[in-house]
Amino acid sequence: MSRDLTKGSIVGNLLAMSIPTMLGMLGLTLYDVIDLIWIGRVSAKAVAGVTLFSSIFWVVEVLNEIIGTSSVALITQGVGSGDDERTNRIVEQTIVFKAFVAVIAAIVLYIGLEPALRIFSDDPEVVAAGLAYGRVRTFFLPIFFMTYSCFTALRCSGDPQSQMWIMLLSSILNAVLAPVFMFDKVPFVGCRGLGLGVLGAGLATVLCICLSFAIGMGLLVAGKHKVRLTLRGLLRLDRGIDRKLLTIGLPSGGEMLARQLAGLVTTKFVALYGTAAIAALGIGNRLGGLVFMPLFGLMAGGGTIVGQNLGAENVARAERTARAASLFGGLSITALMGLGMIFPGPLLNLFVDSPQTIEVGIPMIRIMGASFIVASYAIALGCAFSGSGYNMPFLVSSIASRWGAQLPFLLLATYLLPRLGIEMGIFGVWSSFLLSDLIETAIIFAYYRKGAWKQSRV
DSSP states (O other): OOOOTTSSOHHHHHHHHHHHHHHHHHHHHHHHHHHHHHHTTTOHHHHHHHHHHHHHHHHHHHHHHHHHHHHHHHHHHHHHHTOHHHHHHHHHHHHHHHHHHHHHHHHHHHHHHHHHHHHHOOOHHHHHHHHHHHHHHHHTHHHHHHHHHHHHHHHHTTOHHHHHHHHHHHHHHHHHHHHHHHOSBOTTTOOBOOOOTHHHHHHHHHHHHHHHHHHHHHHHHHTOSSOOOOHHHHTSOOHHHHHHHHHTTHHHHHHHHHHHHHHHHHHHHHHTTOHHHHHHHHHHHHHHHHHHHHHHHHHHHHHHHHHHHHHTTOHHHHHHHHHHHHHHHHHHHHHHHHHHHHSHHHHHHTTOOOHHHHHHHHHHHHHHHHHHHHHHHHHHHTHHHHHHTOOHHHHHHHIIIIIIIIHHHHHIIIIIHHHTTOOOTHHHHHHHHHHHHHHHHHHHHHHHHHTGGGGOOO
């Protein structure tokens, strides 16, 4: 059932759109988590191989980010304007153009996967596991990309519940099928499995994603939403729309690339302080992923509402939506991380029992907790940019905060100040995250108040 987001309660619409999106994102996240849990029962080297593939795979995900971000603005504004014919054409082009781009990316990744894996490891078992899992995922890359587009179309047309149920149910199915495909004897059940090892995990994931795609496409073709697809529209490219799909989300893709590269460099600085520091950072990153999931749900749900209202030329309602999303996101994360900052030791004990990791992790939890609180207001407020298609603030804020502030500060804290007799130690590394998020938040708020996004139409 589609929802008209240009009318009714702003808070009600925001919650109705965001909560299913949050749960849906949880379902999507569970795919890789479940795979890794079962792969861990094969061997540590299998886990290493799959982890290396995932690290390489995020480069391809930049393409999905670019086109997906563009499609959010185009679809929501099309729905808001009431131009059903154009909205249908945009969704059709998003699906077919993503498939076209994914085919090219899959060919390149499939050919280059083994050399890329060997850059990180020369262990034949690690490389073999990465290839077994990675090649099947890569071969079906177009289906993955098109599935994300179906979910985006359902959400942006006002029906986040359908994508939520599809994601959650397919994740549950994946959890059941993965051990059946992987092991000769299924753990905890004892029945016979296919014994395909790491390859089986990849096949189970691919099968579930294909099922999700079939259901999502079925809903869109059936025309029970504001979007109805046609075979004719899916068999042709529209240069005008395709150009917008590449350009509108380009800053968002650049932001993702800049952030990921900066994260790799930051990890090198953390490694200077030993294995315990790296383990603590891993916990911090995992907590960050869990904490930011509701924020990304608010951003996605709020972006849909903003886009539809801008398409209907209701700028004041779009602005109130963005402010409400920021307030909800900020207050919820403040409460959540406040508890973590008060009780950092017990929180770390949930993940590790190493005294060294807990010792170095306590200041990290407190500093990164403050960092998460600061960032939460800006992330949710970002729905104003994603819904309007004005994505430059994401790129500018990421480059300025990560490359212009965090990394120079890390050089200062770890190399220059010690030569002057000032030792900040690992505290300097953790502090760099707070500095970075303070600057990023300030830039996001400045762009929001400037208001150029209110005039942006795609």
